[in-house]
Amino acid sequence: APLFTKDLYEGNDYIGVVTGLAWTSVGGEILFIETSLSKSKAPTLTLTGNLGNVMKESAILALEYIKAHATQLNIDESLFETMNVHVHVPEGAIPKDGPSAGITMVTAMTSAFTGHKVKKALAMTGEMTLRGKVLPVGGIKEKILAAKRANIKEVILCHENQKDIEEIKSSYLKGLKFHFVSDIREVLDIALIK
Amino acid sequence: APLFTKDLYEGNDYIGVVTGLAWTSVGGEILFIETSLSKSKAPTLTLTGNLGNVMKESAILALEYIKAHATQLNIDESLFETMNVHVHVPEGAIPKDGPSAGITMVTAMTSAFTGHKVKKALAMTGEMTLRGKVLPVGGIKEKILAAKRANIKEVILCHENQKDIEEIKSSYLKGLKFHFVSDIREVLDIALIK
Amino acid sequence: APLFTKDLYEGNDYIGVVTGLAWTSVGGEILFIETSLSKSKAPTLTLTGNLGNVMKESAILALEYIKAHATQLNIDESLFETMNVHVHVPEGAIPKDGPSAGITMVTAMTSAFTGHKVKKALAMTGEMTLRGKVLPVGGIKEKILAAKRANIKEVILCHENQKDIEEIKSSYLKGLKFHFVSDIREVLDIALIK
Amino acid sequence: APLFTKDLYEGNDYIGVVTGLAWTSVGGEILFIETSLSKSKAPTLTLTGNLGNVMKESAILALEYIKAHATQLNIDESLFETMNVHVHVPEGAIPKDGPSAGITMVTAMTSAFTGHKVKKALAMTGEMTLRGKVLPVGGIKEKILAAKRANIKEVILCHENQKDIEEIKSSYLKGLKFHFVSDIREVLDIALIK
Amino acid sequence: APLFTKDLYEGNDYIGVVTGLAWTSVGGEILFIETSLSKSKAPTLTLTGNLGNVMKESAILALEYIKAHATQLNIDESLFETMNVHVHVPEGAIPKDGPSAGITMVTAMTSAFTGHKVKKALAMTGEMTLRGKVLPVGGIKEKILAAKRANIKEVILCHENQKDIEEIKSSYLKGLKFHFVSDIREVLDIALIK
Amino acid sequence: APLFTKDLYEGNDYIGVVTGLAWTSVGGEILFIETSLSKSKAPTLTLTGNLGNVMKESAILALEYIKAHATQLNIDESLFETMNVHVHVPEGAIPKDGPSAGITMVTAMTSAFTGHKVKKALAMTGEMTLRGKVLPVGGIKEKILAAKRANIKEVILCHENQKDIEEIKSSYLKGLKFHFVSDIREVLDIALIK
Numbered sequence A, B, C, D, E, F: 001a002p003l004f005t006k007d008l009y010e011g012n013d014y015i016g017v018v019t020g021l022a023w024t025s026v027g028g029e030i031l032f033i034e035t036s037l038s039k040s041k042a043p044t045l046t047l048t049g050n051l052g053n054v055m056k057e058s059a060i061l062a063l064e065y066i067k068a069h070a071t072q073l074n075i076d077e078s079l080f081e082t083m084n085v086h087v088h089v090p091e092g093a094i095p096k097d098g099p100s101a102g103i104t105m106v107t108a109m110t111s112a113f114t115g116h117k118v119k120k121a122l123a124m125t126g127e128m129t130l131r132g133k134v135l136p137v138g139g140i141k142e143k144i145l146a147a148k149r150a151n152i153k154e155v156i157l158c159h160e161n162q163k164d165i166e167e168i169k170s171s172y173l174k175g176l177k178f179h180f181v182s183d184i185r186e187v188l189d190i191a192l193i194k
């Protein structure tokens, strides 16, 4: 039974936790990307949550983007040499894969490194490239329905996914605000509370 | 024959040993999470007991949670740089997997790091996330029956598993006290004797 | 749907990003090789984008060529000991393999190490050997059609692929300028703006 | 032919060598756990003898137990940082697995680290847990017959295996003395000559 | 098409590049072993070109032979601690395996380490052992035909392959000079220009 | 053809090379264990020759035995920290496995470490255990016939293989001298010229 429960949005109390939208074999779902830092003399990136190779690559990519843009993101570079980064995606029993949690991972890690909280009732989905470009992803309709069910109020998507939103019956979209973006910097501007 | 013996609760003499509840192909079972520390110049996390990948991830997650919350848990951070952590789950002939030993692993490691013993006749089952949230798990009825058979008196479960307990005939629950929790700090407060 | 969108050329604003031509199961495609450097005490080559072993070897080969020819390429050798090199090929959901991105990878890495931008509206395809020789690759017709669709104006190919161009209807080639090369130094001379 | 020869007890001349009892596809067998220490600047645990994963875990577990209890076992802790530990189980052509050599491995390693010889004509079988508890194992009847054939005089077993001994015809047990134990410290007290 | 083009001999301009003879599913072929050195604080042997395990072992063996015979080969031993060795075999799309490139690899690496060029229009095929013995290999007829087609003038073979040459129609051998050798030192004497 | 040639004994000119006897799918064969040392700041054991896991373990075991008995074997222990050990078994195209080259490997490595040559026209076959015990191996008849064909004059075997020799027609054994041993020290005494 726990495998199929539909989760609810859980507030923005935790730094380093961001709500993503996933499209699984049982339909749309929200999922949480959790990031945590801990002191380490030999810092690495630790990934847990039954993640496939492409999803693991998204996390590697996210951390590399952050390292290469530390100054712009206002992150103290010495953290990369002193803190282990752990990214976890509950729930361990469910295999997860694909690139669509890319922007969620960058946002979660940036939140953890800067200490900035994430905006309330916000979810997001989108692939990121190494230069920070946001790419469109699939399963938009199912993800939006899941976001509503979970009490999400704002959603960040790639601008190339706007056409997918326009195909959804407008009554389903009531109470949801959309942000269509093309660069990860727009995502971080919208998502992080400074 | 040893593969199918039903184990009994074994007391709380050992620091670092916590009783979990498992749901295997032969029904409910209690299992022991054993943690041991040993001096090491290059400390790692060693995992034995024929564990699958998801269960190994639970142990990685547990250690990372403890490292990131060392101050709150009253753990001397220098231990992480001087002590190897070994987690073992007897019995080696039986493959074990899944996320439901998560809270048991955190409790066992925290017991080992703090030196606090674990409450008598207590068992637990539940997945933990990186921010310390406790998630519901399956097989509750079978696990509760196994707990009774093993002379367990108190059980810690996720509050979302309360509905599973309410579906069990009350005569089966006689003599068992339940703790329904949502955060790992509640688990540690109940389980560790200070 | 995102799996089959046809991409457009995206400008030359980013140092370290070069446009390649790929031949996939769904026809010709342009792809972007993105390279990024970040400070590291133990620099490695990080490869993401769902790459197969042969494509990963192309990146290893590219970096080795650059290291062995640092002086000729005007690259400060100390960078190899202080900067992590990350090569990413969007889009993560699509497996990619083969040696034909070889010259694109060398160009992208050299752009990142030297800080030189890449010529506007240029794409390329070709295998490279360790001594810098450019080898012919397959799927030329499909790649050229994809280049036109994507608004590419100049294409670099191995001189042994000239015969493949001569077999394409000339109306298809209108507006495209070709460079036929045999050594990677010609590629870098054409591609990098100094 | 060598694959099926029945071995004999071989004396207790060698420190670090202990006789175990195994249950293989061709019946009961005695086997030798050989341990050897050698100086090393980067000591590791080396395992040979065509061992499966569970049997390798038994050796890891054994070494960890010894490290965590070095003081009680009277072992100089500096040895762990200067000596490589090699555990070998002849005969390389035969795959071996399972947890039942656990107590034999602890005894062999403790003999090697302390320099104490092992009692004459003694064999043993049993799984060990990280806290030192001895668990019952299978194939007891076949193992006991093999022990007699091999001229063994004393056998150490888990107390939970006593019932298996009681089911064996007493004439088969003539000349054999049994030790039923529940903790590894009892095993070491019986087995090591001080 | 590129997969089946027949290559030509390409001159001896590059130090570290040696022409070998291969026998593939599409007949005899020449192939190039390319070696390159680059400064490194932690030198390793990097192998690319879609090589199977046996061919990778040939490269490991070649480097070990050279290290063990550095003085005789007039190689500065400090190079082994400061230079990364990269061996590449174009073309990446074609899997390659087998021990018959052994002597070609030693020659290519020795050329790179000494800076000596390789004799013009020379090709070779043969397995090498760790003590430098040259062993016979298969596919001699097909390899010789490929050598002629590629404008090769001299071929080095194991003396035990002389019988295979004697079975080839003499008109096919016109214009080819053979060297039959039994030790790698003979190969290097013939191949390297001092 | 090279796969099935029957090799001949090749003299004892090379330190570190010892002749073994193998039993393959095509009958008995002699094989050469070649050992070479080379200076290294981070010495390892390198194994080549298309060896299976059990045969690799024999080499690990051999080196560990030598390290643990360095004093008795008159080997300067500092060599273990300064010299890389490479063991190769020609011919790379043929997969090899099994424990029966154990005593041959110890002899080859000891020859390399001490600089002592190996006795002329001598071959051997037998498994070794970590304490130096020699175990019997299979295929004795086929191996002995191969030894004769290869001009071997003396053979070292485990004393438990004496019964296998007694079953061979005595005319086949003419000109062969046998040494039946039970400990590796006897092998080294017979094989190494001091």
Ligand SMILES: [Ca+2]
Binding pocket: A003, A004, A005, A006, A007, A029, A091
């Ligand atoms: Ca869920």
Ligand SMILES: [Ca+2]
Binding pocket: A099, A127, A135, A136, A137, A138, C002, C003, C091, C092, C093
């Ligand atoms: Ca996508």
Ligand SMILES: [Ca+2]
Binding pocket: B003, B004, B005, B006, B007, B029, B091
């Ligand atoms: Ca049990």
Ligand SMILES: [Ca+2]
Binding pocket: A002, A003, A091, A092, A093, B099, B127, B135, B136, B137, B138
């Ligand atoms: Ca679950």
Ligand SMILES: [Ca+2]
Binding pocket: C003, C004, C005, C006, C007, C029, C091
């Ligand atoms: Ca695309």
Ligand SMILES: [Ca+2]
Binding pocket: C099, C127, C135, C136, C137, C138, E002, E003, E091, E092, E093
């Ligand atoms: Ca090609």
Ligand SMILES: [Ca+2]
Binding pocket: D003, D004, D005, D006, D007, D029, D091
């Ligand atoms: Ca046996």
Ligand SMILES: [Ca+2]
Binding pocket: B002, B003, B091, B092, B093, D099, D127, D135, D136, D137, D138
């Ligand atoms: Ca068991």
Ligand SMILES: [Ca+2]
Binding pocket: E003, E004, E005, E006, E007, E029, E091
């Ligand atoms: Ca070719």
Ligand SMILES: [Ca+2]
Binding pocket: E099, E127, E135, E136, E137, E138, F002, F003, F091, F092, F093
């Ligand atoms: Ca061969």
Ligand SMILES: [Ca+2]
Binding pocket: F003, F004, F005, F006, F007, F029, F091
């Ligand atoms: Ca042969």
Ligand SMILES: [Ca+2]
Binding pocket: D002, D003, D091, D092, D093, F099, F127, F135, F136, F137, F138
């Ligand atoms: Ca054997």
